[in-house]
Amino acid sequence: RSSPDVFESRMEKRNEVKKQPVGYSNQGEFIRCMEEKAKGLGTKTSKGGFTKDKTLDSILNVEMVKEKSAEEIKQIWNQYFSAKDTVYAVIPAEKFDLMWKRAQKCPSFLYALPRKEGYEFFVGQWSGTELHFTSLINIQTQGETAPSQLVLYHYPELQKEKGIVLMTAEMDSKFLVVHEAQCLANQVQLFYATDRSETYKLVETFNHRSSEFKYMSVIAELEQSGLGRELRPGQVSDKS
Numbered sequence: 001r002s003s004p005d006v007f008e009s010r011m012e013k014r015n016e017v018k019k020q021p022v023g024y025s026n027q028g029e030f031i032r033c034m035e036e037k038a039k040g041l042g043t044k045t046s047k048g049g050f051t052k053d054k055t056l057d058s059i060l061n062v063e064m065v066k067e068k069s070a071e072e073i074k075q076i077w078n079q080y081f082s083a084k085d086t087v088y089a090v091i092p093a094e095k096f097d098l099m100w101k102r103a104q105k106c107p108s109f110l111y112a113l114p115r116k117e118g119y120e121f122f123v124g125q126w127s128g129t130e131l132h133f134t135s136l137i138n139i140q141t142q143g144e145t146a147p148s149q150l151v152l153y154h155y156p157e158l159q160k161e162k163g164i165v166l167m168t169a170e171m172d173s174k175f176l177v178v179h180e181a182q183c184l185a186n187q188v189q190l191f192y193a194t195d196r197s198e199t200y201k202l203v204e205t206f207n208h209r210s211s212e213f214k215y216m217s218v219i220a221e222l223e224q225s226g227l228g229r230e231l232r233p234g235q236v237s238d239k240s
Contacts, residue, residue, distance in 0.1 A: 050148060050170050056155040059168070070162040077166055087152070087169040087181045091189075096156065096165040099192040100129075102200065106207040110136070111187045112218045113180055119219055122149075122184060129154040133184055135175065149175045152185055186227050 056062055060080070065073050074090040081088035091099075107126040111133070112119040121136035133150040150171040159165050171181045191203050199221055206213045 050151055054153050054170070056157050056166065062157060066158070066161065070158075070164050073158065073162060073166075074164065081168060085178055086171070087178060087185050089167040089185070091154070091165040091167055093159045093163040093165060095189070095193045096154065096159065099189070100156075102192050102203065103131075106203045109191060109203050109206050110213075110215065110218055111184050111191075112215075112222050113183060114222075121215070121218075124184070124188065129156060131188060147172075150181050150184060152188065183227060187222065190221070190225055190227060 051058075060076070065076065068076070077088065077090055103126045109124050111122045111124055113122055122133045123136055123139060125132050125134070131152040131154070132148040133152075134146045134148055138146040138149075150169060152167060152169045155166040157166075167185075169181060169185065171178075176184075191199060194200050202213070202217055202221065
């Protein structure tokens with residue numbers, strides 16, 4: 001409202017992006033935007049209703065559950081979130097350890113979300129144990145100021161003692177619904193916790209050899225896994 005010229009300029013950029021084929025991106029500009037956005041994560045106040053520094057203690061009494069078994073904690077966590085409109089999971093410690101080690105080396109990746117017509121790309125960027133998702137079109141039009149549309153919160157507090165890592169999420173419901181957020185969350189395990197070297201190689205290529213990265217390879221991997229057809233509300237699957 002205050003800057004009509006800026007608004008028109010952004011709309012022109014958005015229209016240009018819409019005309020571009022699926023997967024189009026100016027690679028150099030895109031990587032620069034991601035680097036700037038990564039620097040801003042954790043230093044800016046969360047936008048879009050996201051909780052800044054969301055702790056496990058704010059969800060459950062950690063000291064109390066330490067007396068319970070891993071299976072009991074899993075049941076408590078699943079029961080608590082099953083009645084809520086969100087994404088959640090209990091991740092085995094070994095699987096999260098693999099994901100976490102890989103996230104340190106490769107903190108960002110491009111995910112494909114199935115739409116009625118084709119796919120929409122989302123960039124996932126790790127910031128500590130939080131994983132922030134932003135649509136590619138928002139990064140192309142807004143750069144480093146593009147707000148997160150989905151945040152996955154991972155809690156490793158019980159990893160050593162109980163062998164599990166708890167995960168839940170917050171999302172901007174104007175852009176995503178639960179089963180779409182779930183599809184993105186499932187893909188994190190698909191690409192970061194996989195035993196297939198060919199699958200994880202896509203993540204490495206995206207982070208370290210961006211000029212060789214092929215967008216269509218992500219779609220091919222997603223279709224092969226079947227995750228694109230599993231857009232069901234509820235708990236994150238345990239597939240890898």
